[in-house]
Amino acid sequence: MLHLVFRQAVKWGYLEHNLMEYVDLPQGSTRRQKEPRILTPSQYVELLELFGPREQLAIKIAGRLGTRRGEGFGLKWQDLDLVTGTVTFRHGFVSGRVTPLKTEASRAQMSIPADVKEALLAWKRTTPFNEPGDWLFASGATNGKRPVWPEGMLANHIQPVAEAAGFGRLGWHTFRHSFISWGRLR
Numbered sequence: 001m002l003h004l005v006f007r008q009a010v011k012w013g014y015l016e017h018n019l020m021e022y023v024d025l026p027q028g029s030t031r032r033q034k035e036p037r038i039l040t041p042s043q044y045v046e047l048l049e050l051f052g053p054r055e056q057l058a059i060k061i062a063g064r065l066g067t068r069r070g071e072g073f074g075l076k077w078q079d080l081d082l083v084t085g086t087v088t089f090r091h092g093f094v095s096g097r098v099t100p101l102k103t104e105a106s107r108a109q110m111s112i113p114a115d116v117k118e119a120l121l122a123w124k125r126t127t128p129f130n131e132p133g134d135w136l137f138a139s140g141a142t143n144g145k146r147p148v149w150p151e152g153m154l155a156n157h158i159q160p161v162a163e164a165a166g167f168g169r170l171g172w173h174t175f176r177h178s179f180i181s182w183g184r185l186r
Contacts, residue, residue, distance in 0.1 A: 003018065036174060044178055048060070051157075053123045053126050057119045057136075066179065067089070068102060068106070069094075069172040070093050072136075073135075075137075089108065129144040137153070
């Protein structure tokens with residue numbers, strides 16, 4: 001938490017550098033080794049146009065809602081209220097397991113942006129797994145009983161297309177951090 005406070009102090013000009021950079025973290029904690037890759041808004045739109053409805057929706061959920069990989073893939077249709085345009089995150093899907101969410105803040109209800117709502121409606125019309133208890137990204141290999149693996153979708157469907165189009169290596173954090181960073185652009 002102090003790292004964030006000091007980062008804002010640097011941003012607003014109260015400090016020259018973040019004092020937390022000089023603090024040795026306790027064993028078991030992590031510090032980001034490099035800054036996440038950020039796409040520009042035009043790159044983001046260009047990238048989305050390369051994909052079909054499922055991959056577009058996954059990228060939009062990660063980017064526009066700012067979810068962690070497991071939060072987006074842990075969604076079921078019953079977690080969405082497409083009439084009021086809200087989503088409630090209840091569980092995640094990580095490494096083949098349904099998990100509780102990482103933080104209390106993750107278990108929040110949030111508004112669904114209009115473009116994400118449109119993508120959800122398009123996907124709901126397309127997928128055979130569109131009942132309330134079905135996973136949003138249900139796996140055809142398990143007849144919808146489990147979600148697709150986020151790592152598999154990224155490695156087998158998104159990454160090859162992105163690399164071929166000249167975007168280089170992208171990850172779920174790229175989408176999550178890209179959209180969030182645009183609010184900080186001046």
